């Protein structure tokens with residue numbers, strides 16, 4: 001399985017998404033819309049005939065962006081703006097900014113002013129998710145988005161277009177879930193860095209091309225020898241981690257990865273969209289049903305309860321929180337989640353990460369020590 005042709009292709013695409021995206025655009029002649037945040041209804045972008053691509057830039061050096069942003073903006077925001085200002089996102093025809101944290105909202109203004117892609121959209125999602133009025137408002141906001149996409153596409157986006165896109169994305173989510181569940185059961189069989197490549201490519205590849213590769217990979221689960229017999233069972237939690245080196249570190253420290261609760265991982269594909277009824281309502285309901293990230297409020301879904309359920313189900317021995325530097329929403333969330341893990345006597349470690357260069361030596365020392373305490 002580690003030698004799978006599908007896996008080799010996905011690993012190559014994961015190194016530099018722009019290579020794939022430029023080729024895809026030349027081949028199809030279609031437009032690409034970038035988006036921030038997993039709360040974006042990608043299916044609507046797909047249904048309008050565009051390719052939805054998540055913007056996840058990782059740069060070591062920030063210079064142009066620092067003229068526009070405070071140095072305490074999170075590195076995802078800084079790095080993405082830097083990539084845009086350097087012309088590295090030239091394959092984009094537009095960008096969608098869902099209403100999440102303050103940094104993303106302000107980035108939207110700076111982006112519109114300085115990058116001037118033909119399409120720019122602020123999707124003003126509700127913060128409070130548990131009331132009927134929030135749901136009604138959300139449905140209205142998604143219909144407004146549909147109209148914006150139709151104007152840009154120059155054609156209507158029918159319910160049938162939306163249903164086809166929903167089916168395609170549900171298939172992708174179900175394949176990713178199947179592979180992740182297998183990983184939790186047999187963590188010695190898929191290298192953490194390979195799992196990263198499978199999920200990372202889902203964030204930007206056309207699902208029509210990604211699904212067959214995932215299917216091929218999933219059909220080979222169980223073939224060949226495990227890359228290692230066992231290892232301490234680690235679980236990653238946090239927001240965004242677009243750092244393949246973190247996954248390499250887990251492996252080099254002799255640990256196994258049994259699951260995650262990241263926005264660039266499980267949270268991206270955990271919830272399906274219902275294929276029944278009005279597709280806009282189904283998309284709204286998926287958003288309301290999702291475990292809310294700390295930028296949203298839903299007292300009916302306890303984030304810590306859900307995290308604990310998944311951590312326990314995966315037989316986790318230790319949780320590693322990955323906190324993106326200067327990400328306030330997740331920094332405020334962390335003490336409460338840690339306290340709940342402490343109460344259950346589940347050890348955890350906090351690692352602060354950045355989009356660009358990482359202090360890998362120091363991180364490896366801390367992770368190795370954490371793993372060793374569990375081994376002993």
Ligand code: SF4
Nearest residue numbers: 037038100239263293
């Ligand atoms: S952590 Fe929240 S705001 Fe950030 S990408 Fe995930 S859902 Fe969006």
Ligand code: SF4
Nearest residue numbers: 074101103324327328
């Ligand atoms: S990582 Fe945190 S601060 Fe940065 S955009 Fe996401 S939620 Fe906002």
